Amino acid sequence: MSENIFNHLLTSDSLFKNREVLHHGFIPENLPHRDKEIESLVHNLVEALHGQIPSNMILYGQPGLGKTAATRHVCQQLLARGKELGRTIHTVEVNCCTVDTKYRVLAQLANDLVEDSSKHVPFTGWPTDKVFDRLRENMDSLGGVHIFVLDEIDHLVKRHGDDILYPLTSLNYELRNSRCCIIGITNDLQFTDLLDARIASRLGSEDVAFSPYNAQQIEDILEHRAHAGIREGVLSEGVIKLCSALAAQEHGDARRALDLLRVAVHKADIKGANSVSTEHVRLAQNQLQFDQMTPVISSLPFHQKLVLYSILLNETNGLTNVSTGEIYSVYQMACHNASVTPLVSRSIGNVVKNLDSLGLVTTKTTSLGRYGRSNRINSCIPSNINPIPIMLEADEGMKPVINAAYRLQSRL
Numbered sequence: 221m222s223e224n225i226f227n228h229l230l231t232s233d234s235l236f237k238n239r240e241v242l243h244h245g246f247i248p249e250n251l252p253h254r255d256k257e258i259e260s261l262v263h264n265l266v267e268a269l270h271g272q273i274p275s276n277m278i279l280y281g282q283p284g285l286g287k288t289a290a291t292r293h294v295c296q297q298l299l300a301r302g303k304e305l306g307r308t309i310h311t312v313e314v315n316c317c318t319v320d321t322k323y324r325v326l327a328q329l330a331n332d333l334v335e336d337s338s339k340h341v342p343f344t345g346w347p348t349d350k351v352f353d354r355l356r357e358n359m360d361s362l363g364g365v366h367i368f369v370l371d372e373i374d375h376l377v378k379r380h381g382d383d384i385l386y387p388l389t390s391l392n393y394e395l396r397n398s399r400c401c402i403i404g405i406t407n408d409l410q411f412t413d414l415l416d417a418r419i420a421s422r423l424g425s426e427d428v429a430f431s432p433y434n435a436q437q438i439e440d441i442l443e444h445r446a447h448a449g450i451r452e453g454v455l456s457e458g459v460i461k462l463c464s465a466l467a468a469q470e471h472g473d474a475r476r477a478l479d480l481l482r483v484a485v486h487k488a489d490i491k492g493a494n495s496v497s498t499e500h501v502r503l504a505q506n507q508l509q510f511d512q513m514t515p516v517i518s519s520l521p522f523h524q525k526l527v528l529y530s531i532l533l534n535e536t537n538g539l540t541n542v543s544t545g546e547i548y549s550v551y552q553m554a555c556h557n558a559s560v561t562p563l564v565s566r567s568i569g570n571v572v573k574n575l576d577s578l579g580l581v582t583t584k585t586t587s588l589g590r591y592g593r594s595n596r597i598n599s600c601i602p603s604n605i606n607p608i609p610i611m612l613e614a615d616e617g618m619k620p621v622i623n624a625a626y627r628l629q630s631r632l
């Protein structure tokens with residue numbers, strides 16, 4: 221029999237020493253440049269070691285700024301110190317993006333506190349009051365201080381409102397034998413605007429804002445992780461600098477930097493290279509942009525695809541800085557080719573606004589003096605990504621639209 225197809229990869233020398241370390245789920249022992257934020261958490265949570273109730277907290281900051289990592293790190297240390305001091309402390313972390321209903325969040329908090337799965341709250345079906353009763357029972361029967369971390373809490377509130385947060389932040393009034401502290405983590409800087417004022421003041425008694433990393437700070441972070449995850453001496457000059465600079469341009473996002481570095485090393489591995497070059501980082505950047513953009517383009521509703529297509533078609537025809545009127549006339553032809561009825565012309569503005577908020581087009585408004593205002597619209601999809609095959613793949617209906625011939629106007 222021929223050799224197993226996995227063998228060559230198992231035996232080949234990878235440039236990774238420990239790939240896991242470069243994954244963004246990994247919690248490093250050190251979190252450079254987050255001392256201030258960690259100190260704020262520690263200052264508050266130390267109360268649990270004194271047997272007191274720490275204040276509820278909200279941690280803010282854009283994605284990739286170390287909020288989840290810092291919180292996990294602090295919770296781990298808190299549990300370890302609590303154990304040494306004989307303090308009963310429990311932490312439960314729920315990611316409200318993956319556990320995305322109020323019921324399931326409560327059920328997970330309750331279930332995490334009991335090992336015996338026959339005593340678990342079922343997946344669905346109980347009235348909320350009953351789940352709350354069970355949660356309180358479980359908390360009291362363990363005793364001590366419970367720290368509940370609700371990560372990406374903005375997702376839950378945006379989808380289902382803030383009404384579980386009121387009873388959750390009231391638990392301390394009803395618990396008999398235990399205490400509770402809630403830490404909400406949010407990527408949305410305007411999160412408290414979504415909350416009822418009473419809940420906002422209860423939850424956000426302590427706020428910690430995580431600021432973006434600059435390129436130098438990301439470099440430090442990558443150096444630490446690269447040392448543990450990548451073989452000595454295989455990164456060429458400039459690789460870490462480029463990953464850091466690209467990630468700093470985004471919004472100082474350490475997750476992006478780690479992804480770039482990990483994918484760059486992987487690209488080098490696949491090509492059988494014995495070192496990682498800045499060229500591999502560029503390939504990684506293209507790949508990540510592609511992975512990010514593709515689902516955004518694929519999942520556009522059909523008419524939004526048609527509007528995007530109309531903008532792209534104008535651009536191929538040399539017509540940039542187009543107005544909604546210019547888009548509309550091409551869009552009407554596209555609708556004709558798709559055999560669908562066009563939306564009314566005034567809804568095109570909203571479609572363009574949505575494409576803009578998804579980062580697919582940019583809109584600049586210019587004043588025409590007494591003739592009002594006009595929008596100048598351009599696509600801004602990175603040049604290495606071709607949206608046409610993506611739309612075609614996602615939607616059968618785009619086929620006649622893309623295959624048709626158009627009589628396009630140009631500006632004289």
Ligand SMILES: Nc1ncnc2c1ncn2[C@@H]1O[C@H](COP(=O)(O)OP(=O)(O)O)[C@@H](O)[C@H]1O
Pocket residue numbers: 243244245246247248250251252253254281282283284285286287288289290441474475478
């Ligand atoms: N200061 C830091 N030092 C080391 N790694 C970091 C640091 N900040 C963020 N990271 C890493 O970047 C990735 C994203 O961080 P994460 O905590 O998930 O961000 P957030 O929760 O703010 O979106 C994780 O892999 C994390 O380990």
Ligand SMILES: [Mg+2]
Pocket residue numbers: 284287288289371
């Ligand atoms: Mg996070």
